[in-house]
């Protein structure tokens with residue numbers, strides 16, 4: 001354990017604790033932008049800087065561990081000015097057309113700009129250009145990227161796919177598909193975790209609303225919507241309806257009111273899938289040669305017996321991940 005003083009409060013914490021965590025434990029809030037606990041601790045944005053007595057430079061609290069006797073100040077004029085300057089620097093490369101941004105109202109950069117009371121427009125804004133094929137299911141907009149590395153580390157450390165890398169150097173650097181890895185559709189599971197963890201609108205899912213309405217408005221087309229169970233349980237929360245109001249029947253009625261011809265519950269096709277999976281599994285087990293090896297556990301690596309074990313999942317992200325990472329096991333899918 002080590003003893004540190006933060007804004008006059010003496011606190012005892014484990015030696016590896018960062019200043020940010022220690023401050024949080026003591027009820028002192030330090031603003032952050034790039035930080036993601038255990039995933040992204042690269043101190044890219046320097047919004048969380050603090051003053052440490054005896055140190056000339058300000059330190060990023062999110063990746064500086066506490067040392068015994070440290071005296072830390074989190075809210076001095078110097079600290080506030082530095083945070084402001086760092087966010088202004090980010091804004092100078094950011095496309096700030098917030099009103100038309102998909103993340104307007106749900107953007108960490110917007111929040112921190114307000115929190116630091118940055119009200120003057122930043123002079124000479126020069127965002128990176130948008131270089132992306134907008135027909136992809138996942139959209140990356142360089143003009144809104146703050147190079148926080150959240151997507152990079154989330155994909156590499158948590159999702160285990162390492163789709164993203166840094167391209168170019170200095171002012172021209174940007175995050176994009178790792179060179180030599182192939183097309184996005186070949187290497188990405190489209191799990192959406194990079195979008196979820198992006199603090200701005202730099203990553204988003206392609207918006208197919210116009211396509212949807214075009215189909216609904218086409219009298220030659222019969223439109224069918226199939227809704228997954230996850231949507232049923234989450235849509236009420238999204239639009240602020242209590243559970244007893246946000247029923248699946250109301251959801252189906254709303255979709256029909258939009259002009260859709262048929263609405264199906266994914267549970268129905270899930271039942272069909274389970275029956276199909278069950279039949280396939282019985283077929284696998286029926287192959288006599290496989291049975292002893294299966295029960296002896298010789299089902300991995302070189303000794304894997306034929307098509308056992310069998311893998312299955314309803315999650316398209318999981319299935320894509322499986323196909324990308326373990327193509328040799330695809331016959332068992």
Ligand code: FES
Pocket residue numbers: 031032033034035042043044045046047048049060061062063
């Ligand atoms: S939050 Fe600490 S450097 Fe970005």
